[in-house]
Amino acid sequence: MVKSGGSPENGDERRTTKRDPESNRRALIMATLDTIAEIGITETTVSKIIQQAGLSRGMIHLHFGGKTQLLTAAAKSFGESYYEVLDQQIKAAGDDPEAIIMAVIRADISEALMNMRSTRIWHAFRGAANTNEGIAVYSSTRDKRLRDTIHSAFCQIAAESGADENSTLARDATFGLLALLEGMWVDYLSYGDAFSRETAISIIRRLIAGLFPGRFL
Amino acid sequence: MVKSGGSPENGDERRTTKRDPESNRRALIMATLDTIAEIGITETTVSKIIQQAGLSRGMIHLHFGGKTQLLTAAAKSFGESYYEVLDQQIKAAGDDPEAIIMAVIRADISEALMNMRSTRIWHAFRGAANTNEGIAVYSSTRDKRLRDTIHSAFCQIAAESGADENSTLARDATFGLLALLEGMWVDYLSYGDAFSRETAISIIRRLIAGLFPGRFL
DNA sequence: CGCCCTAATGGACGCTCGTCCATTAGAGAT
């Protein structure tokens, strides 16, 4: 085995030599997600993961205690990555509620979040969530936090529009939008190349627009 | 092992004695689906399936040639069962396009089709479809046929409403509705008891109504 | 009643799974 860098290093990331538990931990998680995306969670074995990571067999037990805990950690990491991108896009959208909703839609449909790797991993975890308690916790990707963000944005729009029954309108818009986004992920997974992001966004926008006359046009 | 019935039998279902390949085939498929629903596809092994079916080990190889082909047959059977119920409800709806659309929605959200067993199995197959070619063929439950049925109904409604750009309207309604239904299945799987069928139907109806002024009210 | 075809059985097989641990090796402290 050859050392790669070796210099005293410039300052921040000084881990090019060998010993690096943290980096190996991350490498194992990434290898797990890559393997799941490639061959499915059923075929994802310890041997395949360590082969993908280029690390040794005992590493999984050393860093995670076992395969189950590694899968849980991978599910957690996957969920966090999703929210990292989404939160960034929401923040960039500013305060306008309509802009926030559109930012969520565009981000969720974007290549960065909705791609073959992600949709395969997401479906694999969803399927496994019935059995694996640890995965279940982290696999509700679009969870309460996103639901709240969307709901409060719709509440604001509903109030501005001066609707009577604000609560039902905002609630329906929230559930409807989340269901539409979930459905689009399934569509993407099923049809891949034939799936058009622009069409998907325009369909979602059109359906939401139907609830708020004069908005989302 | 004790024979159950034993009488010369009245006529139709005369298979209570012992030898009955067809019934065993079906029993294996049902046991496979039940096992997947109960413990997930990852944990579904030959041993678990034959235990669930109360049959002998060699049966799977005898009737299907192997576990993979059994899973494929189970996926096929699952898809057929879905369509059996759906087609029946569509037929009962008559010729009115709006009634057909509502029948599809109500059927898809009904206990008969959307229940814990079905949603778990469906997600398990979806996750496995990446790897298993055989499953992939049958796992697109809401496939071309349903898409066409819905599309032609929406086309008719759009024409009656005298919309200009009929093609885009019907297309958007079709994709939107299918995405909404997919999304509701995911919602049901995630929230189970807290999921309200009535609310789901009313949300879908409301969103679709937004596309067709004066309809779906 | 015996014949014979085939459904049905369940144990044995080779293999791969996840886990674990005795050992090796890296790097900071002395």
Add this chain to the structure above:
DNA sequence: ATCTCTAATGGACGAGCGTCCATTAGGGCG
């Protein structure tokens, strides 16, 4: 240079996997 602590290694292990086949048993027919 040596010590020491811990990250890292990879082979060994028993358990459980899916497959297969020699054997048993059911039931229609001559």
